[in-house]
Every structure is written in structure tokens, then in C-alpha cells.
Amino acid sequence: MEEVRYYEEYEIDLREYIMLIWNNKWFILGLFMFAVLAAFVVSQYFLTPVYETESLIQLSNVGSLYSEPSYVTGIIKSNRIVEPIMKEYNRDYTEAALRSYINNNITVDNNKSIIKIKVKDSDPEFAEILSNNIIASFSKQAEEQYENYLSNQKKYIALLNNEIKTIEEDIKQTGLNIEQINQLELNPAEKGLLINSQLSRLNQLQTQKSNYIKEVEHTKEEILATYPVKIINQPYLPANPISPNTKLNLAIAGVLALMLGVFVVFFREFMKEEEN
Numbered sequence: 001m002e003e004v005r006y007y008e009e010y011e012i013d014l015r016e017y018i019m020l021i022w023n024n025k026w027f028i029l030g031l032f033m034f035a036v037l038a039a040f041v042v043s044q045y046f047l048t049p050v051y052e053t054e055s056l057i058q059l060s061n062v063g064s065l066y067s068e069p070s071y072v073t074g075i076i077k078s079n080r081i082v083e084p085i086m087k088e089y090n091r092d093y094t095e096a097a098l099r100s101y102i103n104n105n106i107t108v109d110n111n112k113s114i115i116k117i118k119v120k121d122s123d124p125e126f127a128e129i130l131s132n133n134i135i136a137s138f139s140k141q142a143e144e145q146y147e148n149y150l151s152n153q154k155k156y157i158a159l160l161n162n163e164i165k166t167i168e169e170d171i172k173q174t175g176l177n178i179e180q181i182n183q184l185e186l187n188p189a190e191k192g193l194l195i196n197s198q199l200s201r202l203n204q205l206q207t208q209k210s211n212y213i214k215e216v217e218h219t220k221e222e223i224l225a226t227y228p229v230k231i232i233n234q235p236y237l238p239a240n241p242i243s244p245n246t247k248l249n250l251a252i253a254g255v256l257a258l259m260l261g262v263f264v265v266f267f268r269e270f271m272k273e274e275e276n
Contacts, residue, residue: 020269021262028261035257039249049241051124053131056232059113059142062149066142066229069110076108076117076138085133089126106134114232124238131235142229153223160216167209174202 021028065071075081079095082102086093093101107118117134121127181194 017266020265024261024265028258028265031261031264032254032257035253035260036250039253040246043244043246043249047244048122050120050122050243051127051238051240052118052120052242053124053127053235053238054119054233055117055131055135055235057115057117057135057139058230058232059115060146060227060229061113062146062226062228064145064149066145067113069112069115072115072138073108073110075141076115076134077102077106081134081137082106082130085130085137088133089129117235119235120242124241128235128237135231135235139229139231146226146228149226150223153219157216157219160212160219164209164212164216167205167212171202171205171209174198174205178202 059067059069059072061067066075079098079102083093083098086098105120107120109116109118117131119127119131119134121130178195178198181191181198184191186194
């Protein structure tokens with residue numbers, strides 16, 4: 001019996017709560033409409049819109065710092081890259097302000113060799129300009145590193161080819177030495193010893209030449225397999241701001257207003273009961 005009475009009291013209280021909300025529906029609805037309208041006005045006329053552009057680059061596979069994603073992130077977000085661009089477009093920042101701008105407006109995400117660069121600004125055109133200039137500056141540095149790599153590899157191949165030519169001359173000379181030894185009037189044992197010595201040297205030279213040729217081919221294959229930094233997706237001119245998100249702001253304001261309205265209704269009812 002006590003359990004039945006408990007549920008009856010619970011149902012009565014629940015109906016009272018619902019009726020209390022219903023009787024104050026215009027207050028709650030008015031608060032809801034005011035909050036939504038206020039959020040719309042603030043979002044449209046008081047908050048500065050922020051635009052974002054995005055680009056993708058593929059790092060070079062040359063084994064250098066410019067192919068290391070973590071290092072590349074530091075380069076792209078460095079004052080050395082960004083500050084000259086800002087000065088070129090008459091945006092003067094203190095060092096601390098520039099650092100804050102970079103941290104808040106430039107994002108670099110990396111997935112192994114693919115780097116995604118996001119740039120935000122209140123001016124959509126400048127967001128695109130800044131992104132393009134950052135990529136151009138970084139690409140120039142990475143390209144110089146790549147060209148240095150190619151230059152060093154080509155010098156290495158040239159050095160190996162010179163060694164091969166020197167070895168070929170030694171091989172030719174060793175062959176002549178063997179012919180000359182064969183023409184000498186020496187006892188067979190002594191002649192055989194001299195010829196064997198030259199043949200051993202000839203084998204060493206031919207092995208060395210073969211190794212150098214393999215190294216040249218391997219280095220050429222490495223050069224063919226490498227590639228410089230590539231721009232996969234160019235930055236674009238953003239058409240719509242990413243913030244403020246008016247729809248989200250309206251939804252949040254509406255929900256909070258409904259919660260506040262219900263709370264105020266119950267609080268006023270509670271205060272009335274306390275006075276009685």
C-alpha cells in the first residue's frame with residue numbers, strides 16, 4: 001500500500017510540474033526567442049568572421065630535415081618564414097604578437113610525408129596570400145636542399161667514374177706487364193711467380209671495377225627514385241567563414257534559454273512555497 005501511495009504522489013507531482021511549465025510557457029518561450037535573437041545579432045554584427053584556407057603538400061623523400069614532418073612543422077610555423085610575409089603586406093607585429101598569431105591562425109597536420117596546412121584570418125584574401133607565400137618560401141628552401149642532394153650525388157658518380165677509368169688503365173697496364181713477363185728469358189718458376197702476382201692484381205682490379213660500377217648504378221637508381229617537394233592542393237580563396245558558426249550559436253543559446261527559463265519558473269514557485 002505504501003508503494004502504491006508513493007507512485008500516486010509521484011504522478012501528482014509530475015503533473016503539477018508539467019502544468020507549472022505550461023502555465024509559464026509564454027515566459028519560457030519569450031526568453032527562448034530573446035536568447036536566439038540576441039545570439040543571431042551578436043553572431044552577425046558583433047563577432048569578427050574568420051576565414052580558413054587549406055592546402056596539401058608532399059614532402060621530398062630525400063633523407064634530410066626537410067623530409068621530416070616534425071621539423072617541417074617547425075619551419076612552416078617559424079617567425080623566419082612568416083615575418084617577412086607580414087612585413088611585405090604591412091602587418092607589423094611584435095615578436096610576441098606574431099608568435100601568438102602563428103599559434104592561433106596557422107595549423108600544420110602531418111601524416112607521414114603528407115602535410116596539411118591550414119591558415120585562418122579575418123581577411124579571406126590575406127588567408128590565401130599568407131598560405132601561398134608560406135608554401136612558396138618553404139618549397140624554395142626544400143628545393144635548394146633537393147638540388148644540393150642531386151649535385152652531391154652527381155659529383156659522387158663523377159668521382160666513381162674517374163676511379164673506374166683509373167682502374168681500367170691499371171688493368172690495361174697489368175695486361176701489358178703480363179705480356180712483357182712472358183717475353184722475358186727467366187726460369188719457369190720465377191716467371192710463373194711474377195705472372196701469378198700480376199694475375200692476382202688483375203683480379204683485384206676487376207673486382208674493384210665491378211664494385212664501382214654497381215655503386216654507380218645504385219646511385220643512379222637512388223636519384224631516379226627521389227623527388228622534390230610537391231604541392232598536391234593549392235590554397236584557395238575561402239568563400240564562407242568558419243566562425244562564428246551562427247547555427248551552432250543559435251542552437252546553444254536556445255537550449256540554454258530553455259533551461260534557464262524552466263529553472264527560473266521552478267525557483268519562483270519554490271520561493272512562493274517558502275513564503276507560504
